Amino acid sequence: MTKSARLRLQVPLPDFYTSASPEELAGRIGGARRRLGSRLMILGHHYQRDEVMAWADARGDSFGLSRLAADNREAEWIVFCGVHFMAESADVLTAGHQVVMLPDLNAGCSMADMADLDSVEEAWESLAGVTDIERVVPVTYMNSSAALKAFVGDHGGAVCTSSNARAVLSWALGLGDRAAARGDKVLFFPDQHLGRNTGYQLGYGAADMAVWDPRADLGGLDEATVKGSTLLLWKGHCSVHQRFRPAHVEAFRADHPDGLVLVHPECAHEVVEMADQVGSTDHIIRMVEAAAPGSTIGVATEIHLVNRLAAEHPDRSVVCLDPLVCPCSTMFRIDAPHLAWILDGLVEGEVRNRITVDPATARSARLALERMLAIV
Numbered sequence: 001m002t003k004s005a006r007l008r009l010q011v012p013l014p015d016f017y018t019s020a021s022p023e024e025l026a027g028r029i030g031g032a033r034r035r036l037g038s039r040l041m042i043l044g045h046h047y048q049r050d051e052v053m054a055w056a057d058a059r060g061d062s063f064g065l066s067r068l069a070a071d072n073r074e075a076e077w078i079v080f081c082g083v084h085f086m087a088e089s090a091d092v093l094t095a096g097h098q099v100v101m102l103p104d105l106n107a108g109c110s111m112a113d114m115a116d117l118d119s120v121e122e123a124w125e126s127l128a129g130v131t132d133i134e135r136v137v138p139v140t141y142m143n144s145s146a147a148l149k150a151f152v153g154d155h156g157g158a159v160c161t162s163s164n165a166r167a168v169l170s171w172a173l174g175l176g177d178r179a180a181a182r183g184d185k186v187l188f189f190p191d192q193h194l195g196r197n198t199g200y201q202l203g204y205g206a207a208d209m210a211v212w213d214p215r216a217d218l219g220g221l222d223e224a225t226v227k228g229s230t231l232l233l234w235k236g237h238c239s240v241h242q243r244f245r246p247a248h249v250e251a252f253r254a255d256h257p258d259g260l261v262l263v264h265p266e267c268a269h270e271v272v273e274m275a276d277q278v279g280s281t282d283h284i285i286r287m288v289e290a291a292a293p294g295s296t297i298g299v300a301t302e303i304h305l306v307n308r309l310a311a312e313h314p315d316r317s318v319v320c321l322d323p324l325v326c327p328c329s330t331m332f333r334i335d336a337p338h339l340a341w342i343l344d345g346l347v348e349g350e351v352r353n354r355i356t357v358d359p360a361t362a363r364s365a366r367l368a369l370e371r372m373l374a375i376v
């Protein structure tokens with residue numbers, strides 16, 4: 001195991017939680033929430049199940065939730081209903097007296113696991129052998145470990161999310177203000193799709209971008225390609241969003257010629273090119289809200305969000321572009337039994353599943369997160 005890929009193990013829940021009825025669990029969660037009052041804040045990412053989202057004090061995309069965590073100084077306990085990297089970021093951004101908890105420690109993110117500190121450090125060293133490393137800006141997607149955010153903080157880069165990748169890349173490369181450029185080249189990890197889609201949005205072409213394969217020498221590239229590329233895109237992806245294919249868009253358009261296609265930027269570029277709108281989960285929500293009653297909207301993102309949008313807008317037809325449905329299996333791990341177990345622990349005076357980032361890592365990661373928050 002690499003030093004950055006630590007094993008996390010969720011202890012099995014006591015029988016009560018796994019055999020309780022939804023009503024019993026709701027009674028338990030509601031009771032604990034009342035007792036804990038404003039000392040508790042429950043944050044819910046848009047991909048969470050309804051049985052969890054029903055209890056969230058605030059919902060959001062990964063950027064919105066990181067802002068909420070950074071701005072809130074009241075809550076003593078922050079229960080993060082999302083995945084591990086989000087809870088880590090919340091711990092980095094909250095004050096020392098605030099405790100962040102993740103209801104199921106196994107709620108990771110397969111994309112975040114595609115880049116670890118060892119392989120990013122190796123990539124950095126290889127790059128330094130062929131290019132002026134002082135002119136390379138590392139940018140990490142929020143979907144990454146705190147160790148990678150710290151690496152980025154220490155090397156002059158910033159974090160980005162799906163809602164601000166464009167602004168962060170513009171900042172890194174000084175688009176609009178060349179004199180303020182942080183460098184001439186970006187190493188972007190771990191999602192090649194978000195990097196590529198954003199690169200195209202900024203006017204770069206295929207020849208300006210190359211995929212960096214961490215398993216191959218020099219990322220599988222020759223020296224000339226490294227030197228000639230502005231964006232080096234880590235070979236990572238989201239298995240949920242990569243499932244959406246152009247054929248899904250074609251089938252939707254054939255059935256609904258006037259329909260609206262909304263996709264998340266973790267989808268492949270061929271799919272993004274065919275969409276009417278591309279954006280973060282928050283952006284997708286706003287676009288559905290703005291759509292005319294009676295419209296049909298095909299959405300390429302996680303199914304819990306698509307189903308919630310459909311339920312909340314009965315006067316519009318909101319469907320998933322992939323008829324085979326694509327849940328995020330790690331977001332799905334957070335459920336009412338785990339939430340009840342965490343809150344019962346707090347009522348009993350026990351903090352369960354605390355997520356902590358060690359102080360040195362947190363300091364550097366905070367730098368990278370705060371640079372992002374200052375850009376947008």
Ligand code: 13P
Nearest residue numbers: 061062063161162280281
């Ligand atoms: P958002 O930044 O849109 O919340 O997306 C996070 C995520 O994990 C998408 O797969």
Ligand code: SF4
Nearest residue numbers: 109110111238240328
């Ligand atoms: Fe990670 Fe994809 Fe799940 Fe988002 S949807 S948490 S990127 S695996």
